[in-house]
Amino acid sequence: MKMALTIAGSDSGGGAGIQADLKTFQELEVFGMSALTAVTAQNTLGVHGVYPMTAEVVIEQMKAIGEDMGTDAVKTGMLFNAEIIEAVSVNLTKYHWDNVVVDPVMIAKGGASLLQMEAISAMQKFLLPLAKVVTPNIPEAEVLTGMSIRTAEDKREAAKKLHALGVQNIVLKGGHDENPSESIDLLFDGKEFYTFTSKRIPTKNTHGTGCTFSAAITAELAKGADVYQAVIKAKDFIQAAIEDGIAIGQGHGPTNHGAYRKRIMEMVQS
Numbered sequence: 059m060k061m062a063l064t065i066a067g068s069d070s071g072g073g074a075g076i077q078a079d080l081k082t083f084q085e086l087e088v089f090g091m092s093a094l095t096a097v098t099a100q101n102t103l104g105v106h107g108v109y110p111m112t113a114e115v116v117i118e119q120m121k122a123i124g125e126d127m128g129t130d131a132v133k134t135g136m137l138f139n140a141e142i143i144e145a146v147s148v149n150l151t152k153y154h155w156d157n158v159v160v161d162p163v164m165i166a167k168g169g170a171s172l173l174q175m176e177a178i179s180a181m182q183k184f185l186l187p188l189a190k191v192v193t194p195n196i197p198e199a200e201v202l203t204g205m206s207i208r209t210a211e212d213k214r215e216a217a218k219k220l221h222a223l224g225v226q227n228i229v230l231k232g233g234h235d236e237n238p239s240e241s242i243d244l245l246f247d248g249k250e251f252y253t254f255t256s257k258r259i260p261t262k263n264t265h266g267t268g269c270t271f272s273a274a275i276t277a278e279l280a281k282g283a284d285v286y287q288a289v290i291k292a293k294d295f296i297q298a299a300i301e302d303g304i305a306i307g308q309g310h311g312p313t314n315h316g317a318y319r320k321r322i323m324e325m326v327q328s
């Protein structure tokens with residue numbers, strides 16, 4: 059069985075972070091493992107507390123996996139500070155893990171900071187050059203490139219800047235776009251641009267969309283897909299998960315990680 063490791067924070071509400079990643083790995087039939095970087099007290103209304111691990115705790119978890127089980131792909135999510143980013147980068151290199159998806163998580167939907175701003179340069183310098191894929195949303199890409207992104211041309215330019223930082227493939231997500239009818243993601247592999255367009259679903263239950271999407275890319279890479287195929291599958295996975303989103307809590311409910319497999323099963327049975 060193929061394996062994937064998520065290095066990310068815990069979301070007590072279960073819709074984002076490590077919980078979303080492990081549910082997604084399971085649904086896509088990949089064995090999921092985790093290295094926890096922080097505990098958050100969080101629900102559909104927002105983040106109420108952030109309790110980071112020490113870098114040593116993160117290193118020990120990576121070591122436990124690296125010295126015994128190994129992994130076919132790795133995803134990073136919330137990393138919180140520069141010490142954790144540096145520790146993760148050193149250990150990705152040490153264990154020769156090169157199927158790496160970096161989701162540069164910065165700010166939760168309610169506005170809480172999941173990454174200290176002084177850690178941005180560590181992410182640019184140490185982590186991004188190790189990434190096979192980076193999956194920023196538009197505000198994250200603006201921070202990482204230092205440019206404002208409004209037009210389709212801006213998106214292509216931002217992708218090129220991220221490529222110049224050493225990332226092999228950039229998936230610039232369109233969930234935060236103002237386009238009312240479509241959600242368009244852009245892939246740049248250093249040569250070509252590809253767009254992935256889906257119908258925008260009018261819903262408030264979008265907690266964890268970014269984590270789920272990047273975890274699905276990671277699972278597909280673990281199974282041997284190339285980046286283009288992995289993004290196509292992840293887009294279908296997140297579309298189903300948002301369409302069948304779960305209206306629990308008083309704020310942004312989670313997406314439904316089981317929706318994609320349920321649909322496949324129904325298609326097979328009919």
Ligand SMILES: Nc1ncnc2c1ncn2[C@@H]1O[C@H](COP(=O)(O)OP(=O)(O)OP(=O)(O)O)[C@@H](O)[C@H]1O
Pocket residue numbers: 074165166167194195196231232233234241242243256257258259260261264265266267268269271293296297300
């Ligand atoms: N309302 C929507 N309808 C359809 N697709 C969406 C919608 N919102 C987001 N997506 C898709 O979900 C994926 C995640 O994109 P998004 O830009 O929301 O990530 P994110 O901002 O990192 O998520 P999060 O808010 O969880 O951190 C992308 O493929 C995007 O196109």
Ligand SMILES: Cc1ncc(CO)c(N)n1
Pocket residue numbers: 066067068069074075076098100135136163165166167172265266267268269
């Ligand atoms: C722990 C965690 N990671 C990532 C996100 C971004 O959605 C979140 N809200 N919480």
